[in-house]
Amino acid sequence: MAHVMIRMRLAVLRHSMRGDRATTLVSGVLVGLLLAVGTIVVAVLWPELLPLTLAGWLTGWIFGPVLSGGGDESLRPEYFAMIPATPRRRAAALLAGAFAGPAPAVTFAALLSLPVHGWRFGPLGLLAGVFAAVLTLVTLVVVSRVVVALLALFVRSRAAAAAAGLVMGSALALCGNGWAPAVALGAGGSLSAGGGPSWVDGLLKALPSGWGVAAVESSWPVALGILAANGAAVALLLSAWAALLSRRVTSVARGGVPARRGRPRPFPLVGGARAVAAKELRAWWRDLVRIQLLSIALSYALVFPLLLVTLDVWIMVPFTGLIAAVMAAGASANMYGTDGTALWLTLMTPGAERADVRGRQLAWLLVVGPPAVLLSLVGTAVSGQGWAWPWVLGLLPAVLGGAAGLIVLVAVTSLVPGTDPHKRGGNPLSTGADEGAETGLMWLMLVAVPATALPVAGAILLQPWAGLPVGLAGGALSAWGLGRLAHLKLASAGPELLNLMKHGPAPTPTRYQGRLATSDLPFKHRAAVTFCYSVAWLPLFPQGLVPMAFKIIGVRDPVWFLALHLPEVWQWPTIAFMIALGLLLYGYAVMIPLRLNSAS
Amino acid sequence: MRTQRQPALRTTGLRKAFGDHVAVDDVGLTVPAGSFYGLVGPNGAGKTTTLAMAVGLLRPDAGRAEIFGVDVWRSGVEAKSLVGVLPDGNAMPERLTGREVLTYLGLLRGLPPGVVAERAAELLSVLELDSAERALVIEYSTGMRKKIGLAVALLHAPRLLVLDEPFEAVDPVSAATIRTILRRFVTGGGSVIISSHVMALVEQLCDHVAVISGGRVAAAGPLAEVRGGGSLEEAFIELVGARAEVREGLAWLTS
Numbered sequence: 061m062a063h064v065m066i067r068m069r070l071a072v073l074r075h076s077m078r079g080d081r082a083t084t085l086v087s088g089v090l091v092g093l094l095l096a097v098g099t100i101v102v103a104v105l106w107p108e109l110l111p112l113t114l115a116g117w118l119t120g121w122i123f124g125p126v127l128s129g130g131g132d133e134s135l136r137p138e139y140f141a142m143i144p145a146t147p148r149r150r151a152a153a154l155l156a157g158a159f160a161g162p163a164p165a166v167t168f169a170a171l172l173s174l175p176v177h178g179w180r181f182g183p184l185g186l187l188a189g190v191f192a193a194v195l196t197l198v199t200l201v202v203v204s205r206v207v208v209a210l211l212a213l214f215v216r217s218r219a220a221a222a223a224a225g226l227v228m229g230s231a232l233a234l235c236g237n238g239w240a241p242a243v244a245l246g247a248g249g250s251l252s253a254g255g256g257p258s259w260v261d262g263l264l265k266a267l268p269s270g271w272g273v274a275a276v277e278s279s280w281p282v283a284l285g286i287l288a289a290n291g292a293a294v295a296l297l298l299s300a301w302a303a304l305l306s307r308r309v310t311s312v313a314r315g316g317v318p319a320r321r322g323r324p325r326p327f328p329l330v331g332g333a334r335a336v337a338a339k340e341l342r343a344w345w346r347d348l349v350r351i352q353l354l355s356i357a358l359s360y361a362l363v364f365p366l367l368l369v370t371l372d373v374w375i376m377v378p379f380t381g382l383i384a385a386v387m388a389a390g391a392s393a394n395m396y397g398t399d400g401t402a403l404w405l406t407l408m409t410p411g412a413e414r415a416d417v418r419g420r421q422l423a424w425l426l427v428v429g430p431p432a433v434l435l436s437l438v439g440t441a442v443s444g445q446g447w448a449w450p451w452v453l454g455l456l457p458a459v460l461g462g463a464a465g466l467i468v469l470v471a472v473t474s475l476v477p478g479t480d481p482h483k484r485g486g487n488p489l490s491t492g493a494d495e496g497a498e499t500g501l502m503w504l505m506l507v508a509v510p511a512t513a514l515p516v517a518g519a520i521l522l523q524p525w526a527g528l529p530v531g532l533a534g535g536a537l538s539a540w541g542l543g544r545l546a547h548l549k550l551a552s553a554g555p556e557l558l559n560l561m562k563h564g565p566a567p568t569p570t571r572y573q574g575r576l577a578t579s580d581l582p583f584k585h586r587a588a589v590t591f592c593y594s595v596a597w598l599p600l601f602p603q604g605l606v607p608m609a610f611k612i613i614g615v616r617d618p619v620w621f622l623a624l625h626l627p628e629v630w631q632w633p634t635i636a637f638m639i640a641l642g643l644l645l646y647g648y649a650v651m652i653p654l655r656l657n658s659a660s
Numbered sequence: 661m662r663t664q665r666q667p668a669l670r671t672t673g674l675r676k677a678f679g680d681h682v683a684v685d686d687v688g689l690t691v692p693a694g695s696f697y698g699l700v701g702p703n704g705a706g707k708t709t710t711l712a713m714a715v716g717l718l719r720p721d722a723g724r725a726e727i728f729g730v731d732v733w734r735s736g737v738e739a740k741s742l743v744g745v746l747p748d749g750n751a752m753p754e755r756l757t758g759r760e761v762l763t764y765l766g767l768l769r770g771l772p773p774g775v776v777a778e779r780a781a782e783l784l785s786v787l788e789l790d791s792a793e794r795a796l797v798i799e800y801s802t803g804m805r806k807k808i809g810l811a812v813a814l815l816h817a818p819r820l821l822v823l824d825e826p827f828e829a830v831d832p833v834s835a836a837t838i839r840t841i842l843r844r845f846v847t848g849g850g851s852v853i854i855s856s857h858v859m860a861l862v863e864q865l866c867d868h869v870a871v872i873s874g875g876r877v878a879a880a881g882p883l884a885e886v887r888g889g890g891s892l893e894e895a896f897i898e899l900v901g902a903r904a905e906v907r908e909g910l911a912w913l914t915s
Contacts, residue, residue, distance in 0.1 A: 317755070317796055317798060317799060322794075323793060323794060324757060324760065324794070327756075327759075327760045327763040327764060327767075329763075329767065329773035329776075329777075330767065331767045331768065331770055332768070335764055335767040335768050336764075336768065338764070339753055339756060339760075339764050342755055342756060342760070343753070343754075343755040343756075346755040346796060347755055399751065399753075399754075400751040401749075401750040401751045402750070402751040402752055402753055402754065404717055404745075404747055404750045404751075405752070405753070405765060405812070407716065407717060408715070408716070408717070408740055408743075408745050409740070409765065409768050409769055410736070410737040410738075410740045410741050410769070411737055412768055412769075415768060480749075480750075480751040481751055481754045481798055482751060482752075482754060482797075482798055482800075482805070555716065555717055555718055555719045556719065558717060558718075559718055559719075562750075563678065
């Protein structure tokens with residue numbers, strides 16, 4: 061059964077190697093291999109950092125599927141529910157199928173760092189490393205599947221969705237700023253200098269990703285014990301997954317709808333955009349996936365600055381609301397794609413395109429606006445950073461307006477088609493959309509939304525209180541102007557968007573204008589654009605903006621920021637270079653489709 | 661110029677290709693005003709594609725579509741106010757209840773709130789959807805989805821109904837109700853075009869019929885003309901071509 065699953069999965073993969081998916085896949089594999097090589101380099105040069113690096117891969121396997129739509133669903137367990145085999149056997153076969161793909165292969169390349177590390181300890185270490193690499197790969201994949209299955213099964217109420225979002229948002233924030241409490245607790249300098257306090261080291265090795273390193277570094281009887289324990293853990297997880305899968309296929313797929321009591325309140329008797337907003341607000345309130353994504357955005361925004369407070373650094377706290385707005389925009393970027401072919405109703409209602417776009421903007425502002433404003437006001441007041449008031453009050457309306465404009469514009473210009481909501485399987489988290497492309501949209505929003513607020517930043521630098529009027533005017537202009545572009549596009553290319561969602565990307569370029577930006581590009585440009593989106597954040601944020609903030613605040617720990625490891629004279633130029641490089645990559649990714657589109 | 665003498669729907673030279681596959685090739689149909697028109701054809705013949713192009717949901721590669729003389733692709737707003745559509749398998753506003761869907765779409769079309777409430781209540785009760793008052797559309801069964809789709813198509817009292825497989829997955833009682841509704845609609849001067857696989861149903865309901873096969877119109881006209889002396893099923897099999905191998909194959913099933 062297992063080899064049939066593997067062949068099926070490979071067949072699905074082969075058929076999806078067309079158009080956008082092929083591009084995303086190729087660029088994804090390239091970026092992954094780059095990271096894998098980086099991991100092996102870590103094993104050679106800084107072996108004490110290997111557990112931390114592998115913990116990064118574990119994080120990817122756990123959070124990747126959750127954030128990008130529920131993990132791979134090309135082989136749904138529902139398809140095999142009637143095959144006469146025990147749940148355990150079915151789960152094992154599905155797991156085997158899960159290995160037939162690029163992600164496990166790339167991860168295995170990264171895990172080759174274990175035998176490389178083991179070579180230090182002689183032939184036995186090498187051998188232990190090889191076994192540990194295989195076992196760790198299985199562990200990562202099965203942990204990922206169990207987490208997704210748990211979420212799909214137990215996130216069935218609003219409270220559970222919000223709680224799951226809270227955990228994930230906090231964990232994500234920890235991935236970004238987790239070093240701060242570690243430094244506060246006395247691990248300062250240790251991670252970069254090597255061999256820090258034993259508790260950090262112990263914690264990283266206790267994670268499933270660290271067992272391999274522990275085995276490699278131990279004497280052979282202990283190593284054997286660790287590997288055996290790892291095998292037992294895999295067997296245990298597999299049983300758990302089998303149980304979860306059989307619950308999934310025998311329970312009704314409720315489409316991520318929370319339980320309700322009583323009749324719903326009557327639909328408000330308003331027309332046009334306000335009717336659409338009323339519909340959208342109900343969708344926000346009745347869709348567990350939306351609630352969970354919103355909870356991730358808000359909890360990330362809250363926890364990320366608070367982690368710095370452990371070092372008594374309050375500089376980020378006033379900007380909590382802004383981070384929340386940007387994150388929420390990132391989570392709402394594929395609005396039309398997730399609604400699927402329901403677009404036909406907008407197209408068949410005379411003149412409804414404008415109302416649809418404006419209503420969605422209004423609903424988004426009503427959902428995200430109040431918490432963003434509240435977090436901003438409270439955050440600035442509590443932080444005691446008086447200088448921040450003009451910045452917060454000026455940037456907030458600009459960012460909210462820019463986000464409200466961009467979410468609808470990006471949703472119609474870069475729509476990523478998924479599976480219609482009523483045809484999805486037992487995993488309510490999965491939209492069936494191309495995960496890579498959806499994640500690309502999210503990154504695009506994380507960059508583009510702050511960019512709409514740049515004029516305000518300029519105004520504030522010139523005259524602090526000029527920010528408020530400029531921010532209000534800029535926000536209103538973005539929301540109005542970008543929204544207008546969106547509904548004009550929807551009116552002119554609505555049938556093409558509907559067709560894209562019904563049948564996927566066209567096998568050959570159609571002759572109609574105004575179709576999708578990236579899917580019409582020649583392959584090499586598409587690959588380049590996706591590659592840029594995937595790597596541009598690296599120079600811009602962690603290697604550019606974060607070390608810049610470090611230098612301004614005066615944090616001495618260079619962590620893994622290249623600039624801070626260099627001599628003082630080179631630090632600012634390096635930071636500037638990194639920021640410029642990041643912006644250049646993003647600029648290329650945004651401009652190329654626009655230029656080629658207008659040229660055609 | 662819309663007058664009662666204009667055909668309810670006229671398509672000329674409609675063509676659509678998906679990559680190398682030509683799904684619809686030079687389809688011309690004329691649905692006379694006041695007629696009950698059946699569109700039949702084997703699976704994959706191009707019925708759904710034709711209907712989607714005729715109402716403005718799929719842009720044709722070539723050809724025209726007019727509803728009561730109004731060009732669907734040039735004067736979309738006017739054409740769309742004349743037609744009610746039930747497409748096959750499309751999503752709906754999934755997280756609204758049936759009543760909310762009707763209220764929302766009625767308001768979006770600019771109908772007065774009182775009229776919307778009244779029509780929504782009546783449609784829900786006639787189509788027996790009012791018992792599932794609390795269920796969201798995403799929780800509906802396939803048959804219920806058809807029925808709410810039909811209610812949406814009827815809501816704004818259009819002059820032409822374009823229904824893709826309206827009876828598929830609908831229970832016999834509801835099917836009888838829908839037949840009655842559609843007959844009354846035609847008697848009252850409305851025009852209906854439905855697509856279906858069920859020949860007996862088309863024979864029973866329709867006065868005009870078109871047979872589509874391989875993306876082309878194989879025959880079209882008044883029912884009596886198309887079926888000639890025999891039944892519609894016989895005419896259909898003759899036009900589309902029967903396949904004999906089924907009689908011989910699958911021997912292992914009975915062994």
